[in-house]
Amino acid sequence: MVFLWTDIFLFSFIVFFCIVGFIAFRQRHWQMAWKQLVVRPVPMFAFVIMMSYLLIGVIDSLHFQTKLGKTYSLLDVVIHPIGTMEESSYSMPFATHTYHLSESFKKPLKQAAYHIKSAEQYYKDILLRLTFALIEAYILIGLVYLVLAYKLKFIYQESFGEMFVRLAKGQTTIAWRSILFALWLVIYCIFLVYQMGGHYYIFGTDKVGISVFYQAVSSIRTGLMIGTLTTLVMLPFAIFLGMTAGFFGGIIDDAIQFFYVTLSSIPGVLLISASVLAFQVIMANNPHWFPSSIERADIRLLGLCVVLGITSWTSLCRLLRAETLKVREYDYLEAAKALGVKSGAMMLRHILPNIFHIIIITVVLDFSMLVLAETVLSYIGVGVDPSMMSWGQMINSARLELAREPIVWWPLLSAFLFMSVFVLSINVFADAVRDALDPKIRKLV
Amino acid sequence: MLTYLIRRVLYAIPILFVVNLITFLLFFVVNTPDDIAHMQLGQKYVTPESIMQWKQSHGYDAPLFWNSESRGLAKFSDTLYFQKSIKLFGFDFGRSLQGRDISSDISERMWPSLAIAIPTLIIGLFVNITFAMLLAFFRGTYLDNWGVGFCIVLMSISSMFFIIGGQFFLAKVLKLVPISGFYPSWEGMKFLILPVAIGVVTGVGASTRWYRIIFLEEMHKDYVRTARAKGLSETKVLFKHILRNAMIPIVTNVVVIIPLLFMGSLILEAFFAIPGLGSYTIDAIQGQDFEIVRSMVFLGTFLYIIGLICTDIAYVIVDPRVRLG
Numbered sequence: 001m002v003f004l005w006t007d008i009f010l011f012s013f014i015v016f017f018c019i020v021g022f023i024a025f026r027q028r029h030w031q032m033a034w035k036q037l038v039v040r041p042v043p044m045f046a047f048v049i050m051m052s053y054l055l056i057g058v059i060d061s062l063h064f065q066t067k068l069g070k071t072y073s074l075l076d077v078v079i080h081p082i083g084t085m086e087e088s089s090y091s092m093p094f095a096t097h098t099y100h101l102s103e104s105f106k107k108p109l110k111q112a113a114y115h116i117k118s119a120e121q122y123y124k125d126i127l128l129r130l131t132f133a134l135i136e137a138y139i140l141i142g143l144v145y146l147v148l149a150y151k152l153k154f155i156y157q158e159s160f161g162e163m164f165v166r167l168a169k170g171q172t173t174i175a176w177r178s179i180l181f182a183l184w185l186v187i188y189c190i191f192l193v194y195q196m197g198g199h200y201y202i203f204g205t206d207k208v209g210i211s212v213f214y215q216a217v218s219s220i221r222t223g224l225m226i227g228t229l230t231t232l233v234m235l236p237f238a239i240f241l242g243m244t245a246g247f248f249g250g251i252i253d254d255a256i257q258f259f260y261v262t263l264s265s266i267p268g269v270l271l272i273s274a275s276v277l278a279f280q281v282i283m284a285n286n287p288h289w290f291p292s293s294i295e296r297a298d299i300r301l302l303g304l305c306v307v308l309g310i311t312s313w314t315s316l317c318r319l320l321r322a323e324t325l326k327v328r329e330y331d332y333l334e335a336a337k338a339l340g341v342k343s344g345a346m347m348l349r350h351i352l353p354n355i356f357h358i359i360i361i362t363v364v365l366d367f368s369m370l371v372l373a374e375t376v377l378s379y380i381g382v383g384v385d386p387s388m389m390s391w392g393q394m395i396n397s398a399r400l401e402l403a404r405e406p407i408v409w410w411p412l413l414s415a416f417l418f419m420s421v422f423v424l425s426i427n428v429f430a431d432a433v434r435d436a437l438d439p440k441i442r443k444l445v
Numbered sequence: 446m447l448t449y450l451i452r453r454v455l456y457a458i459p460i461l462f463v464v465n466l467i468t469f470l471l472f473f474v475v476n477t478p479d480d481i482a483h484m485q486l487g488q489k490y491v492t493p494e495s496i497m498q499w500k501q502s503h504g505y506d507a508p509l510f511w512n513s514e515s516r517g518l519a520k521f522s523d524t525l526y527f528q529k530s531i532k533l534f535g536f537d538f539g540r541s542l543q544g545r546d547i548s549s550d551i552s553e554r555m556w557p558s559l560a561i562a563i564p565t566l567i568i569g570l571f572v573n574i575t576f577a578m579l580l581a582f583f584r585g586t587y588l589d590n591w592g593v594g595f596c597i598v599l600m601s602i603s604s605m606f607f608i609i610g611g612q613f614f615l616a617k618v619l620k621l622v623p624i625s626g627f628y629p630s631w632e633g634m635k636f637l638i639l640p641v642a643i644g645v646v647t648g649v650g651a652s653t654r655w656y657r658i659i660f661l662e663e664m665h666k667d668y669v670r671t672a673r674a675k676g677l678s679e680t681k682v683l684f685k686h687i688l689r690n691a692m693i694p695i696v697t698n699v700v701v702i703i704p705l706l707f708m709g710s711l712i713l714e715a716f717f718a719i720p721g722l723g724s725y726t727i728d729a730i731q732g733q734d735f736e737i738v739r740s741m742v743f744l745g746t747f748l749y750i751i752g753l754i755c756t757d758i759a760y761v762i763v764d765p766r767v768r769l770g
Contacts (some may be wrong), residue, residue: 262460265753266467267745269711273730274471274738281476281484368601375603376712381731395605402613416606424601431597440662 002071004298006225006305007061013228014058024356033357036436041170041178043432046425048182053422056217057224071294075217082197085111087209093410094200096122101406112200129199133191141184148176203414206397212411215389216418222390223422225301226308226374227367233309234366238316239359243347245317246324256321264314269380275307276382297385304377304384308370316362323355357437364430368423375419391419446761453757457750461534464746469530472735478505478525484733485542503542504528529739538740541729547740551722557627558709558721560637565644566706569652570699572645574688577656582683584661593657599650604643608716611643625718640717644710659694663687693764700759704748708741 024030037043060075076083087109090099096113097106108114116122145167152172153163170177193213196202203212245256263271283290283300290296327333328351336346371391377383378392386393394415401408472481482496482505500506510526532539538547580592616624622639663669664687672682709723718724722741729737760767 258460262463262467265460265746265749266464266742267705267708267749270726270738270742270745274468274742277730277733277735277738278471278475281480284484285480372603375605379605379712379715380727391603392605395603395609399605399609402609402617412606412609416602420602420606423603424598427597427601431593 002063033436041175044175045178045182046428049425060221093204129195137188204410216414218389229305230308234313237313242317242320246321260314297388300385368426562706569645573652576653581660596650596654604647701752704752
């Protein structure tokens with residue numbers, strides 16, 4: 001077992017969020033907000049998709065080392081042999097031969113589709129695998145469905161048959177039908193990967209013959225890391241400075257305001273690029289810090305997240321300061337002050353819980369922005385390490401492939417699919433979270 | 446008003462100063478001039494003599510903050526901080542590492558950037574406000590729900606996909622517009638169509654969603670009820686009353702970014718080979734030309750602060766309730 005720095009931070013983020021969630025759930029108004037969220041079908045669908053991405057990211061963050069010093073993750077083991085298959089160059093998704101304009105150059109693939117002898121057999125094989133995955137997914141989700149109906153029948157006090165129909169019609173308080181549908185989709189995809197993975201390249205291969213599907217799946221971890229680690233860096237700055245500025249006012253407020261106005265007046269991309277360039281020079285001058293290339297890439301990712309975090313806390317800080325100014329004037333704070341509660345305790349026990357909804361809303365809204373920002377940064381050349389897989393890198397290397405003759409479209413398409421589904425599910429969920437937590441927006445429509 | 450403005454300008458100077466110091470520290474203390482010389486000359490086969498020579502020819506051989514070898518004021522002025530950083534305040538950007546004059550580069554490349562940025566801003570504003578009003582007018586209906594959903598979908602797609610997809614389908618497959626390039630004349634207009642369209646599309650999602658909330662907030666105010674009670678039609682209320690009041694937050698938020706239009710759009714210009722300031726910056730970052738990056742950071746900050754001051758003025762102009770003092 002090896003622990004990279006980013007892995008440690010990801011796990012501490014998850015633990016931190018679980019603790020916060022646990023504390024929040026003992027409070028009534030958070031339970032109310034959550035109840036508002038779980039009844040809506042579309043956000044719950046997005047929630048399941050988001051969680052499956054998170055799960056893949058977590059599995060990909062458990063690293064092991066072989067005796068020869070090669071690092072691999074649990075994901076590599078789970079989807080073996082997809083990560084190790086290799087060809088000489090481009091091949092289309094589900095191809096049996098390499099990709100060339102002229103027929104005469106096409107060669108059979110080395111490590112995939114070797115069991116295929118004729119075109120007829122090829123279609124039969126694909127169809128068979130699709131059906132098998134479908135049947136397996138239906139069996140599994142059917143079992144889940146039955147168990148769920150059995151559990152729920154006690155809550156609704158109905159017979160099993162009535163509960164079965166009620167679930168199918170989607171007439172439950174919690175949007176179970178859409179959760180089940182999302183689960184079915186995820187499970188179907190997983191079974192498809194298992195049926196196809198070792199025998200075909202699901203999304204083809206890229207220029208050097210590596211599976212594009214493997215790249216896109218490994219990129220999930222990078223995207224997740226950028227979102228979570230940046231949030232982890234940003235939150236202490238924003239919360240502490242925002243609350244202090246709003247609570248104490250006066251010269252402390254002025255100093256903190258000057259600090260964040262200064263930082264936010266530098267154009268974001270330029271500040272990030274400048275910091276990353278400076279960071280790269282430090283890394284180039286101290287190669288002895290990083291024994292292996294994977295650690296090097298890891299530290300660079302961490303550096304990128306720190307830079308992104310330092311440049312992006314200002315907007316949240318501003319919001320928190322304004323909200324603290326408002327909360328400070330409430331009566332119960334006046335009462336707390338009269339009772340002699342110390343400033344620190346007052347901020348922690350009375351102000352923080354009352355501005356916490358803003359933190360949650362901003363964190364989920366910013367998460368998707370950070371994932372999107374990575375593509376732009378990678379294009380500019382200040383993104384993650386070139387040896388690390390990320391959607392930005394995939395887009396960057398794929399953009400010229402559309403100009404090739406014949407065109408190579410699958411690397412771009414798979415990056416597009418994987419990334420857009422991830423960002424879309426986060427955005428849909430974030431939108432619902434905002435609706436549930438922001439009383440102002442709730443009343444508008 | 447005037448005293449307020451003077452105070453704002455005086456407040457802006459320390460900000461610029463600190464930004465200037467941060468970038469200086471980032472580029473000269475975190476990375477010493479020796480590192481920059483190493484980067485520029487390549488990591489291998491560099492002798493200390495060639496580094497010395499490179500530093501001398503680019504003016505990097507002075508001490509950082511204090512030159513004890515000079516006399517009088519030259520103790521301050523003969524330093525890297527004065528030569529490279531303080532001179533930016535006089536908009537003397539110096540020369541890039543390739544030896545080109547940055548100031549003349551900027552004044553030359555500003556126009557193509559504006560040629561893209563201004564139409565994008567105006568058309569984008571028009572489109573966003575129209576859509577947002579449409580959604581707000583039909584609030585709570587299927588049109589509203591699907592419209593907001595569509596906005597979220599647009600927001601979830603990286604702008605890189607819009608650019609690559611637009612170039613591929615509209616320019617390469619359908620051949621409606623040229624793929625990339627720039628030509629400063631009327632015939633060159635066709636080069637602008639695609640980048641402007643893509644610039645508008647990438648902004649539609651987030652802005653429409655946000656403007657819609659502004660419109661909805663206005664719709665719940667008392668004056669709207671009064672207007673309806675007077676018997677005005679819903680369209681008249683929307684265009685005569687709500688639109689005018691909703692324009693206050695919209696206009697003031699647009700004013701901030703107007704000065705920044707000069708800086709251009711980074712990836713849009715790079716993809717469409719437009720010789721503007723955005724692609725200039727990207728080239729500088731990719732070529733690790735710290736001189737240009739430093740100048741652009743300074744220029745960007747300066748323009749942003751101008752934008753903030755303009756916002757305050759705009760508030761007073763569009764909203765008679767606001768008095769600055």
